[in-house]
Amino acid sequence: MRDPILACYRFSADAASAETRAQAIAVEQSVEMPVSAIRDRAVLESIVGEVVEVADLGGGRFEARIALASATVGADAGQLLNVLFGNTSLHDDVVLHDMEAPAGLAQTFGGPTVGIGGLRSRLAARGRPITMTNLKPQGLAPGALADLAFALAAGGVDLIKDDHGVADQRFSPFAERVPRIAEAVRKASRRTRAPTRYLPNLTGDLDALRAKTRILRENGLDAALVLPMVVGLPAFQALRRENPDIALVAHPAMAGATRIAPALLMGRLFRLIGADATVFPNAGGRFGVAREECLRLARAAREPWLSLAPTLPIPSGGMTLERVGEMVDDYGIEVGLFLGGSLLAASADLTGSAARFVAAVAEAAKGRGQIAR
Numbered sequence: 575m576r577d578p579i580l581a582c583y584r585f586s587a588d589a590a591s592a593e594t595r596a597q598a599i600a601v602e603q604s605v606e607m608p609v610s611a612i613r614d615r616a617v618l619e620s621i622v623g624e625v626v627e628v629a630d631l632g633g634g635r636f637e638a639r640i641a642l643a644s645a646t647v648g649a650d651a652g653q654l655l656n657v658l659f660g661n662t663s664l665h666d667d668v669v670l671h672d673m674e675a676p677a678g679l680a681q682t683f684g685g686p687t688v689g690i691g692g693l694r695s696r697l698a699a700r701g702r703p704i705t706m707t708n709l710k711p712q713g714l715a716p717g718a719l720a721d722l723a724f725a726l727a728a729g730g731v732d733l734i735k736d737d738h739g740v741a742d743q744r745f746s747p748f749a750e751r752v753p754r755i756a757e758a759v760r761k762a763s764r765r766t767r768a769p770t771r772y773l774p775n776l777t778g779d780l781d782a783l784r785a786k787t788r789i790l791r792e793n794g795l796d797a798a799l800v801l802p803m804v805v806g807l808p809a810f811q812a813l814r815r816e817n818p819d820i821a822l823v824a825h826p827a828m829a830g831a832t833r834i835a836p837a838l839l840m841g842r843l844f845r846l847i848g849a850d851a852t853v854f855p856n857a858g859g860r861f862g863v864a865r866e867e868c869l870r871l872a873r874a875a876r877e878p879w880l881s882l883a884p885t886l887p888i889p890s891g892g893m894t895l896e897r898v899g900e901m902v903d904d905y906g907i908e909v910g911l912f913l914g915g916s917l918l919a920a921s922a923d924l925t926g927s928a929a930r931f932v933a934a935v936a937e938a939a940k941g942r943g944q945i946a947r
Contacts, residue, residue, distance in 0.1 A: 575620055577676035578641035581658050586667040587636050596625045596638035599668070602661050603642055621646065637671065644675075649682050651807035651847045663833060670834045673842065677880055680846065683811070685882030687818040688850040690908060693886060696796070696821070697732045697769055702939035703902060704910040705730075705932055706888060707917050709755070710737035716751040720758040722924070726917070727762030727770040729928020733910070734759060735799045736775035738825045748774065748786055756793040773823055775799045780809050787817060797821040803828035807847055814848030823888070824849035836867055841874025845885040851910055856889030856901070865904070872905055886910050895927075895934055902938040911935055 581603070587595045600623030601609060612618055624641040631637055647654045659670045688696075693704060707726050709719045719740070726734050742748040752774050759772040776786050776798050783805060790798060802810040802824050814822060824844045832839060840854045852875055855861035857868050868889060876884035888910035889901060901911055913931050920927035 580674040680880035689883035725924035735773035851886035855891035859892035
């Protein structure tokens with residue numbers, strides 16, 4: 575098999591059946607039929623999945639590394655996910671843990687086109703983490719969201735995104751909301767002289783995504799929030815291909831329903847299909863994730879991998895001002911730090927709270943290296 579994808583699966587079995595189980599995964603994820611019935615030599619040699627290694631992890635869990643033909647992916651992000659985990663995801667004990675991709679796959683999908691360097695340049699953010707917050711709750715009218723955006727931008731936050739629940743509802747239509755918020759952020763930025771960016775949440779089918787991207791451009795915006803697991807990886811891929819100048823920030827909604835390791839899905843796969851930044855739940859927040867898993871995800875997003883530019887990791891999910899120093903200790907400065915609800919809770923002085931967040935990040939970054947653990 576030439577230039578295979580090496581996929582790593584973890585599953586339950588006993589020692590006597592582990593090899594057989596791994597072989598079944600290899601067949602299921604490649605030809606999905608009895609290999610004995612295949613007469614074509616090229617298919618047998620180049621397409622049928624191959625078990626490379628099976629390791630005993632203990633406690634009835636095993637790990638199999640399986641070679642899958644990269645030729646079966648084509649140039650489709652949805653097919654990539656199908657090749658990696660399509661039918662096997664129906665077995666509730668199997669986790670897609672990791673993958674090694676050939677260089678050709680990176681060339682096919684391209685990865686980030688703005689990336690950490692582009693974001694830093696646009697935001698004039700050097701030597702410190704990038705700061706981020708959001709506009710919520712859903713249910714607010716466009717004017718109320720614009721007022722929030724102005725107050726937060728006046729505090730100097732770098733990135734202000736729609737909450738992922740703020741979509742295109744009757745109480746806040748996208749076409750009405752985006753111009754009002756964009757103008758509010760520009761007004762605040764003229765006051766602070768900080769190039770704060772507003773990121774509308776792009777939702778809907780591909781036609782709707784394209785229409786909303788046009789509205790984004792008409793309002794002078796160059797960044798957006800997208801939910802890859804909700805709109806679909808192929809739609810995200812199309813947005814990336816058609817808009818290489820727009821920074822795409824991936825949100826993790828539905829990413830926990832896949833039994834794909836977070837570092838692989840939100841770190842490597844989102845990076846591969848072009849996410850310039852990836853938001854993920856941090857340890858000690860609302861979602862009960864392990865610290866080491868978060869650090870692994872951050873490494874997957876930004877460490878050298880194939881020829882891809884690094885993606886900015888953004889830990890989130892109930893973070894507070896008191897944890898800024900801890901997060902810089904954990905992630906270094908090549909990170910986005912996200913405070914949402916904890917900033918909005920101080921609505922009596924939202925601009926002051928945002929300014930304290932920005933100052934705390936700058937202070938924590940002093941003397942820190944680019945990447946921590």
